[in-house]
Amino acid sequence: MLDNAPTDKSRTKHAQLARPHGGEFGRHELAILGAPCGRIKELAARLLPLLTDTLRVAYVDADHAAADAVRNGTTPETGMLAAGANAELTDNIRFARLDVKRPLDRFSQPELLQHQSLVLINGNHFRAAQQLVILDPAKPVEKKLDRLTDVRALLIPEGVTEVPAYLRAHLGEANVPVLPLHDTAAIAQLILDEWRVAAPPLRGLVLAGGRSQRMGQDKSKLVYHGQEQRAYAAELLAPFCQDVHVSCRPDQVVELEYAGLRPLPDTFTDLGPLSGILSALRLDPNAAWLVVACDLPFLSETTLAHLVQHRQPGRLATAFQSPENEWPEPLITIWEPASYPQLLRFLSLGYSCPRKTLINSDVAVLPAPVPQELRNVNTPEEAEQVRQELE
Known part of the structure; x- marks a missing residue:
C-alpha cells in the first residue's frame, strides 16, 4: 500500500449528512x-x-434529430456556441433555454x-x-x-x-x-x-434561537398562556406533525431538554430565522417542515389546521400572506424538501432572508383566516399590550 493512500480512518472524517x-x-x-x-x-x-x-x-x-446527426457525423453547432461561447441563455417571452457545451452529470440533472x-x-x-x-x-x-x-x-x-x-x-x-x-x-x-x-411527511419546528435584542429578554420564555411560548408553540404544532423540534443556539440545548422539549441546535449560525430553517432541512431533507416563530401569542390551532389542510406539496412552500402587505409570511410556513437547495442558492448569492426566497419562488400563498393571529411581539411594550388583550 502506498504511504499516502487513504485509510478507513481518514474516510470517517467526512460529515455524515442526510441525503435527499x-x-x-x-x-x-x-x-x-x-x-x-x-x-x-x-x-x-x-x-x-x-x-x-x-x-x-x-x-x-x-434530441432525436441531434442523435441522428451524431451518427451521421453532421452535428452542427448553432447560435453563439458556434462562435465559441460555452453557454448561451435565451430569454424567450414564454420560456427560457440554456444551451451549454458540457455533458450533464447525474448531479446536474436533478439540480x-x-x-x-x-x-x-x-x-x-x-x-x-x-x-x-x-x-x-x-x-x-x-x-x-x-x-x-x-x-x-x-x-x-x-x-x-x-x-x-x-x-x-x-x-x-x-x-x-x-x-x-x-x-x-x-x-x-x-x-x-x-x-x-x-408526499413528504410533516415535521414541526419552533424558531426560538434568536437573541431577542429588542425585547431585552428571551422572547421564547415569555408567558402569555400559562406556559413559556416555546412550549406553547410546540404544543400547537404537535397535532399536525410527526414530531416537533425547537430551534435553538447550542448554549440553549440543556435548558430546553430540562423543559421537556426537543432541541434542534443551529448547524447554520448567525443567519437569523434562516439558521433554524436550514438546520431542520439539513437534519431531514426528505421531510416538509411546518415552521412557526415563538413570538406569535395569538396563533391558534384553527389557523394551523387551515395551513395544513391547504398545503400544496407540489410547490416549494405553502405560506400565509402577511397582514401588513402582499408578501408571504416566512415564519409560519410549510417548507417542502425542494426549498432546501433554493434557500441555499439564495444564501450563496448573499441573501439570508427567507421571505426573499418565497417571493422569488413557486409557492402557494394563502390569505390568513384571522390575520390578527400572525401578529408577532418584539418589544416589552408590545408584550404588555398582548397580555392586556388576552386577559
Missing part, C-alpha cells in the same frame, strides 16, 4: 417505455393537462429540475426510479427488463389482450394495475394518487 431522496432526474420520476418514442411523447402530452393543476411537471427526452414536482421521462433513452410500461408489440421490453425496477402500471393499447409471459414472470407477485392506454384520465389519476401518497 431522488433518482436520475428528480425526487419523483416516472419513465414511460415499451412503445416507439413518438407514442411515448403523445401519451405524456395527453397527461400534462390533467396533472399540471396539481404538479409542476418536467418532460425528459433525447436543473429541482423545482419540478414530477418528471416524466422517455424510458427508451433514460432510466427512472419508477416506470409505466406500454405493451406495444412494436417495441417489446423483453431486452429492457433490467430497467423495470418498480413498475407502477401496465398500459394496454387497443388490440393487445394479454400481458406477455416474460413480463408476468419478471413482475412475479407484484400487483401491478393494468389500464387501457387510451384512458388518459385513469392513468393521470393513478399518477396523482401515488404522488399524494408519497
Whole structure:
C-alpha cells in the first residue's frame, strides 16, 4: 500500500449528512417505455393537462434529430456556441433555454429540475426510479427488463389482450394495475394518487434561537398562556406533525431538554430565522417542515389546521400572506424538501432572508383566516399590550 493512500480512518472524517431522496432526474420520476418514442411523447402530452393543476411537471427526452446527426457525423453547432461561447441563455417571452457545451452529470440533472414536482421521462433513452410500461408489440421490453425496477402500471393499447409471459414472470407477485392506454384520465389519476401518497411527511419546528435584542429578554420564555411560548408553540404544532423540534443556539440545548422539549441546535449560525430553517432541512431533507416563530401569542390551532389542510406539496412552500402587505409570511410556513437547495442558492448569492426566497419562488400563498393571529411581539411594550388583550 502506498504511504499516502487513504485509510478507513481518514474516510470517517467526512460529515455524515442526510441525503435527499431522488433518482436520475428528480425526487419523483416516472419513465414511460415499451412503445416507439413518438407514442411515448403523445401519451405524456395527453397527461400534462390533467396533472399540471396539481404538479409542476418536467418532460425528459433525447434530441432525436441531434442523435441522428451524431451518427451521421453532421452535428452542427448553432447560435453563439458556434462562435465559441460555452453557454448561451435565451430569454424567450414564454420560456427560457440554456444551451451549454458540457455533458450533464447525474448531479446536474436533478439540480436543473429541482423545482419540478414530477418528471416524466422517455424510458427508451433514460432510466427512472419508477416506470409505466406500454405493451406495444412494436417495441417489446423483453431486452429492457433490467430497467423495470418498480413498475407502477401496465398500459394496454387497443388490440393487445394479454400481458406477455416474460413480463408476468419478471413482475412475479407484484400487483401491478393494468389500464387501457387510451384512458388518459385513469392513468393521470393513478399518477396523482401515488404522488399524494408519497408526499413528504410533516415535521414541526419552533424558531426560538434568536437573541431577542429588542425585547431585552428571551422572547421564547415569555408567558402569555400559562406556559413559556416555546412550549406553547410546540404544543400547537404537535397535532399536525410527526414530531416537533425547537430551534435553538447550542448554549440553549440543556435548558430546553430540562423543559421537556426537543432541541434542534443551529448547524447554520448567525443567519437569523434562516439558521433554524436550514438546520431542520439539513437534519431531514426528505421531510416538509411546518415552521412557526415563538413570538406569535395569538396563533391558534384553527389557523394551523387551515395551513395544513391547504398545503400544496407540489410547490416549494405553502405560506400565509402577511397582514401588513402582499408578501408571504416566512415564519409560519410549510417548507417542502425542494426549498432546501433554493434557500441555499439564495444564501450563496448573499441573501439570508427567507421571505426573499418565497417571493422569488413557486409557492402557494394563502390569505390568513384571522390575520390578527400572525401578529408577532418584539418589544416589552408590545408584550404588555398582548397580555392586556388576552386577559
